[in-house]
Structures are given as structure tokens and as C-alpha cells.
Amino acid sequence: DTIPIAVRGQAGHHALTNDTHTWWSAVTTGTDMVVEVPFSRWGHFDGIYDPDPNCWMESVTFPGGGILKTSVKHVQFIEGSELFDNKFFGISNMEALGMDPMQRHVLETSYEALHGAGYRKPQLLRSYIAVFTGCTNPEYAYVPHDMGALSGAGASQAITSNRVSFQLGLMGPSTSIDCDLSSAAMAMTLGNSAVSNQNIRRNQSGGTSTAALISGVYFCLTPVMWPRWNAFMNPAGRAFSFDQQANGYVVGEGCLTVVLKPYAEKVEQELVVANEPSVGNMVGWHIVNNGRNAGLAAPSGPMEQEVIAESFRMAGLSPLDVDGMECHAEGSRLSDAVELSACVAVLRRCEGGDKEMLIFGSCKANTGVQREACFMSGFLKVMLNMRYANNPPAIHLKQLNPYFEAGDAAHCINTESMPYRDSRVFHGIGSRGWGGTSINLVCWGAADASIVPVSRPKLFRRSFAYWPADAEKTEEVTSYYLAGSWNNWQPQPMSRGSDGCFTGTVTLGPEGFESFQVWVEGDSRQVLHPDRPNAASGSRALGPDPLDLIQQYHLNWLIDGRALAGRESALTSTQLPQPAELARARDAGEPGDEYQVKLWSGKFQAVAWERRKPAF
Structure with a gap:
């Protein structure tokens, strides 16, 4: 009953660009965006950096001085962090001077995302749009800067979200969330709940949040916090996700925003899908905390399994429906192995789990760990993965983490670009915070045919052949069987009539449609089929061919009772019906109706059907 949440x-x-599609292209080509700290940010090599891996223990910092030591010298930076068009948002120069760069960039990406979703400035004023931002206390407070008379709100975590609401005139709930590395994921789940049809307050009030603005932001303005994080960071300067060299992460910067709206709305008890731009959809999510654990920052395998299982249960999916997982995989050897093992245990330790491939990925090897914003990079990567029907490679992967054991489960950590198995995809995304918060979201999307040509199934085209009268007669078939979706494709015999045709009965199931094939003498190696998927009544019967060949192209006949059931025809005098539409109209029925399927056998084979017995 839950309507998916659409990213509009x-x-x-x-890093490198302010265009997400260009950034995704860089990730797809395996770009490493991590660099050494440039002097334009701070003098990192003027007494701060020390190659001794334990130097951070000597650090003693206090306002105005102290000793600052770290063994890490790499970061992923964003160019132009100091730039801001304050006049566009009606902010004075004096106030802009005291604003934290995180507030500036969240304002810009928020309006860009809303503009892409179809909103304009006049529409935003007094609109009920929620604002949730994953962020932490700004590091701007630790950087020497001019603090004018209007800079009081410039370095406040709470104001990061509130300023967006104020400047754009948004009247929905507005708050900032800090759950360490899972901050943006927590903001996303709050946004989903705000616009979901399961939100009782939203349904009763008619919609207090028509949309939600979700952001994740982090800017590394000073290394003052690095001694506290040094034990979790990698002096080698890279996040070796999934690799046996994994020894911590490096910090990255990012500011990313999405606009969420319901995929469909109920209008007079009918679901109506909005004709709006769409990046992708979310169909399930779940949050847990590890509770009492081996340590505050220690991973918990059972809880990670639970959060994955519950999110897919909410989505109504079976484990084998899942095509890929974007892992948290921050570059910790133990945490990465626990996460991978949990994914395999839930999604592939089942019947068929050794055949259906599960693809693992993580963009943190490309971008570093963008602290409170890191979930958003993985999220947008997955959205564009599905749109481009492609999985970017995992870089820096030389030897797999030795603690990860998958057994015979079908899985893949691709080291080069790899397409999905289908044009429509279910993809999971995991996030984990330092304090034990674990979040998993389930996304659904389809390849964009305007960007990536979607391959069509091969059609078996065969013209009629008129045999000469004296041609050798073929061996006569004495029995045919119907095999279809109503009984899990178990063949049931057809009756031979006085006219030499074979007939069978199909009862329409609760979904309102049934697909079927015809098996010669009940043999799955001799299957009659149409020349296209979901063929209509009156189609030619080709074959016989082996079942495994036919299943590759989904060559079935389809009795679709949903065509016009329970409503007036949409055809008008200016819209002439096509033959296939007329055939679908003749199929119109209700669950429980009986249809008689007729096979004309012999040299020229065809299959047709008609409704014989209504359910009521």
C-alpha cells in the first residue's frame, strides 16, 4: 500500500564539477578525486603533517593555540568553496561575510534542485516543503574570519536548514540532523516519511508537506578535528574499499541536494502518476541502532542483516529481486567485511542465490568519505547508475578483503564498468554512523531510453509457407497442452474438437491478466509461441522451440482483462484504435472470468481466445 517516493x-x-552527470561520468571512468592538501586551504606541511602514524596523540588544542599533529595529508576538495551569489537570495554583503560556506552552498544546491523539479521562485513562497539537512557543527567557527554584526547565525548547525526555509519562503518542517556519517541518510528517511502516503498527519490534513528538500553537506575548512579522527583515517591517503589494504578513510567535501515527492497521488480513489521530471524512486527504507555492542563504533553483523532485510520487506521484494548494493564501505577492513557478509547473508543465502548476480559498489574510493554528506554521493550515483544502466568500477581494488566470505553466493565487485542484467533495477544503499546508526534504502529505476538505447527482444519473424499439394505430409500431433501463469506453468491438456482444433480453458486470476504458451505433447522442449512478447489474440503460433530459448525473449500470449475493465473506453473519434488495442478491448474482464483458448493446428498454426463465462 506504500506509494514509492520519487526523486524529482x-x-x-x-569535486571537479558542479554538474552531477559530469561527476557520475568521472566516477564511471575510475577517476580518483583525492589530492594532497593545497596551500590555498591551509599550510598543512608547516608543522601540522607528521609521517609518524601516532603523532596525533601529541595534539593538544585549545582556543587560540595548542599543538596540532596528524599523519594524514590527503583530502578531496571542492573548488570555489568561497564563492556565493548572495544578491540572488537577497542577502546583504555584511551578512554573507559571516555565513558558513555550508550554508551558502546548501542554499545554491537547494534552489538548483527545486528548479530542476519544476519549481520557480513565486511558487516557492509559502509552500509547504520540508527541509532536512545532514550536517554537523560548522568548522567555520575554527577558521579566522571577519565576524560582522550580522554573523550570529553564520556558524550555527540549526540555521543550515532554517536559512533555506527562510530565504525561499518554505513553510514545511525544517531541521538539521547530525548522525555522523549517516546524517544525510537519516535526513532522507525523514523526508520520505514527510511525503509518504503512510504519514497519517499528511493524509488527514491533505498534505502538510507536498515535497521535501534533502541535503547532505560537509566542508573541510581546517584540520582541527583530524587528531580526533586520525585513528579512523588512513595515512596512505586513500579509502581502499573492499581491499585487503583497507586501513581507514580520507575526508572529502560535498554538497548535494534532492527534491522528494510522492510517485503518485490518489485522486478520487484512483492513483495518478504525475507527469514531472524524475531521477529515480525509493520503495523501502529502515533504520536501526546497534544498541549495546562490542564498542560504540564497532559494527554489528546481526543488526546490519536486520536493517537490510526489513528495508526490502517494506519494499515487498524477494532477495533475488535485488540487482546491486551501494555499500557504506568506508575503508575499514573489519566494517567492510561485516557489511558485505550481511548483504550476502540476507540477499543471496537462499535458493537460487548461487545463480543471480549481486553487484557491490562504493564511491568512497573515488571521493573519500564526505562525512555527513557521504550518503548523498552514493545515492545520486545509484540514481544515475539506473538511468544509464551501468555500474561504475571499484577503484584501488587489488586483493579482496580476507575477512569477507561469500561461499557459493553469486556476487561481483566489478573493477570495470558493468551493465545491469535488465533495464529495470532494484538497488540497495547502505549507510552507517559512528554511533551505531544503520540505515538501508531500496531504490527502483529504469534505463532512460533517450540516453541509453534499450535493446528490444528479438522477434521471431517467419512468413507463411504454402506447401504444394503433393508435398510429404508431416507427422500429426495428437495432443497439445496449455502452460501458463495461473498454475505456475504446469502443462494442462487441451481438448480436441470436431473441427480438428484444440481448446483449453483459462480462468483469470486476481491480477486481471494471465500469460501462456502451448506445449506439444506436454514437452517443454517443443513449445509453440508467438513472435513477440505479450501477443494478442489471433497471433500466429511459431515453433516448436525449446523453452529456455523462448524464455530469453518472453515470448508468451497475454490475456489482459484489465484493458477496459470497470471503466469507459478511452478511445475517441479522433483516436482510431489499432488492431492490438481492439484485441485488448475484447479481452476486458474481471478476475474469475473464464476464457476459451483455441489452437488451429496443422500447417498454418494460430492461437485465439474469447471470454465465455463471466465470474458473476
């Missing part, structure tokens, strides 16, 4: 707009300020 997106924007991001990334």
Missing part, C-alpha cells in the same frame, strides 16, 4: 530534482557541488 537533484543538484550537487562536487
Whole structure:
């Protein structure tokens, strides 16, 4: 009963570019965006950096001085962090001077995302749009800067979200969330709940949040916090996700925003899908905390399994429906192995789990760990993965983490670009915070045919052949069987009539449609089929061919009772019906109706059907 949540707009300020599609292309080609700290940020090599891996223990910092030591010298930076068009948002120069860069960039990406979702400034004023931002206390407070008379709100975590609501005139709930590395994921789940049809307050009030603006932002303005994080960071300067060299992460910067709206709305008890731009959809999510654990920051395998299982249960999916997982995979050897093992245990330790491939990925090897914003990079990566029907490679992967054991489960960590198995995809995304918060979201999307040509199934085209009268007669078939979706494709015999044709009965199931094939003498190696998927009544019967060949192209006949059932025809005098539409109209029925399927056998075979017995 849960309506999916659609991502209607997106924007991001990334390393190398401010265009998310360009950023995704860089990730797809295996670009490493991590660099040494440039002097334009701070003098990192003027007494701060020390190659001794334990130097951070000597650090003693206090306002105005102290000793600051770290063994890490790499970061992923965003160019132009100091730039801001304050006049566009009606902010004075004096106030803009005291604003934290995170507030500036969230304002810009928020309006960019709303603009991409179809909103304009006049529409935003007094609109009930929620604002949730994953962020932490700004590091701007630790950086020497001019603090004018109007800078009081410039370095406040709470104001990061509130300023967006104020400047754009948004009247929905507005708050900032800090759950360490899972901050943006928590903001996303709050946004989903705000616009979901399961939100009782939203349904009763008619919609207090018509949309939600979700952001994740982090800017590394000073290394003052690095001694506290040094034990979790990798002096080698890379996040070796999934690799046996994994020894911590490096910090990255990012500011990313998406606009969430319901995929459909109920209008007079009918679901109506909005004709709006769409990046992708979310169909399930779940949050847990590890509770009492081996340590505050220690991973918990059972809880990670639970959060994955519950999110897919909410989505109504079976484990084998899942095509891929975007892992948290921050570059910790133990945490990465626990996460991978939990995914395999839930999604592939089942019947058929050794055949259906599960693809693992993580963009943190490309971008570093963008602290409170890191979930958003993985999220937008998955959205564009599905749109481009492609999985970017995992870089820096030389030897797999030795603690990860998958057994015979079908899985893949691709080291080069790899397409999905289908044009429509279910993809999971995991996130984990330092304090034990674990979040998993389930996304659904389809390849964009305007970007990526979607391959069509091969059609078996055969013309009629008129045999000469004296041609050798073929061996006569004495029995045919119907095999279809109503009985899990178990063949049931057809009756031979006085006219030499074979007939069978199909009862329409609760979904309102049934698909079927015809098996010669009940043999799955001799299957009659149409020349296209979901063929209509009156189609030619080709074959016989082996079942495994036919299943590759979904060559079935389809009795579709949903065509016009329970409502007036949409055809007008200016819209002439096509033959297939007329055939679908003749199929119109209700669950429980009986249809008689007729096979004309012999040299020229065809299959047709008609409704014989209504359910009521």
C-alpha cells in the first residue's frame, strides 16, 4: 500500500564539477578525486603533517593555540568553496561575510534542485516543503574570519536548514540532523516519511508537506578535528574499499541536494502518476541502532542483516529481486567485511542465490568519505547508475578483503564498468554512523531510453509457407497442452474438437491478466509461441522451440482483462484504435472470468481466445 517516493530534482557541488552527470561520468571512468592538501586551504606541511602514524596523540588544542599533529595529508576538495551569489537570495554583503560556506552552498544546491523539479521562485513562497539537512557543527567557527554584526547565525548547525526555509519562503518542517556519517541518510528517511502516503498527519490534513528538500553537506575548512579522527583515517591517503589494504578513510567535501515527492497521488480513489521530471524512486527504507555492542563504533553483523532485510520487506521484494548494493564501505577492513557478509547473508543465502548476480559498489574510493554528506554521493550515483544502466568500477581494488566470505553466493565487485542484467533495477544503499546508526534504502529505476538505447527482444519473424499439394505430409500431433501463469506453468491438456482444433480453458486470476504458451505433447522442449512478447489474440503460433530459448525473449500470449475493465473506453473519434488495442478491448474482464483458448493446428498454426463465462 506504500506509494514509492520519487526523486524529482537533484543538484550537487562536487569535486571537479558542479554538474552531477559530469561527476557520475568521472566516477564511471575510475577517476580518483583525492589530492594532497593545497596551500590555498591551509599550510598543512608547516608543522601540522607528521609521517609518524601516532603523532596525533601529541595534539593538544585549545582556543587560540595548542599543538596540532596528524599523519594524514590527503583530502578531496571542492573548488570555489568561497564563492556565493548572495544578491540572488537577497542577502546583504555584511551578512554573507559571516555565513558558513555550508550554508551558502546548501542554499545554491537547494534552489538548483527545486528548479530542476519544476519549481520557480513565486511558487516557492509559502509552500509547504520540508527541509532536512545532514550536517554537523560548522568548522567555520575554527577558521579566522571577519565576524560582522550580522554573523550570529553564520556558524550555527540549526540555521543550515532554517536559512533555506527562510530565504525561499518554505513553510514545511525544517531541521538539521547530525548522525555522523549517516546524517544525510537519516535526513532522507525523514523526508520520505514527510511525503509518504503512510504519514497519517499528511493524509488527514491533505498534505502538510507536498515535497521535501534533502541535503547532505560537509566542508573541510581546517584540520582541527583530524587528531580526533586520525585513528579512523588512513595515512596512505586513500579509502581502499573492499581491499585487503583497507586501513581507514580520507575526508572529502560535498554538497548535494534532492527534491522528494510522492510517485503518485490518489485522486478520487484512483492513483495518478504525475507527469514531472524524475531521477529515480525509493520503495523501502529502515533504520536501526546497534544498541549495546562490542564498542560504540564497532559494527554489528546481526543488526546490519536486520536493517537490510526489513528495508526490502517494506519494499515487498524477494532477495533475488535485488540487482546491486551501494555499500557504506568506508575503508575499514573489519566494517567492510561485516557489511558485505550481511548483504550476502540476507540477499543471496537462499535458493537460487548461487545463480543471480549481486553487484557491490562504493564511491568512497573515488571521493573519500564526505562525512555527513557521504550518503548523498552514493545515492545520486545509484540514481544515475539506473538511468544509464551501468555500474561504475571499484577503484584501488587489488586483493579482496580476507575477512569477507561469500561461499557459493553469486556476487561481483566489478573493477570495470558493468551493465545491469535488465533495464529495470532494484538497488540497495547502505549507510552507517559512528554511533551505531544503520540505515538501508531500496531504490527502483529504469534505463532512460533517450540516453541509453534499450535493446528490444528479438522477434521471431517467419512468413507463411504454402506447401504444394503433393508435398510429404508431416507427422500429426495428437495432443497439445496449455502452460501458463495461473498454475505456475504446469502443462494442462487441451481438448480436441470436431473441427480438428484444440481448446483449453483459462480462468483469470486476481491480477486481471494471465500469460501462456502451448506445449506439444506436454514437452517443454517443443513449445509453440508467438513472435513477440505479450501477443494478442489471433497471433500466429511459431515453433516448436525449446523453452529456455523462448524464455530469453518472453515470448508468451497475454490475456489482459484489465484493458477496459470497470471503466469507459478511452478511445475517441479522433483516436482510431489499432488492431492490438481492439484485441485488448475484447479481452476486458474481471478476475474469475473464464476464457476459451483455441489452437488451429496443422500447417498454418494460430492461437485465439474469447471470454465465455463471466465470474458473476
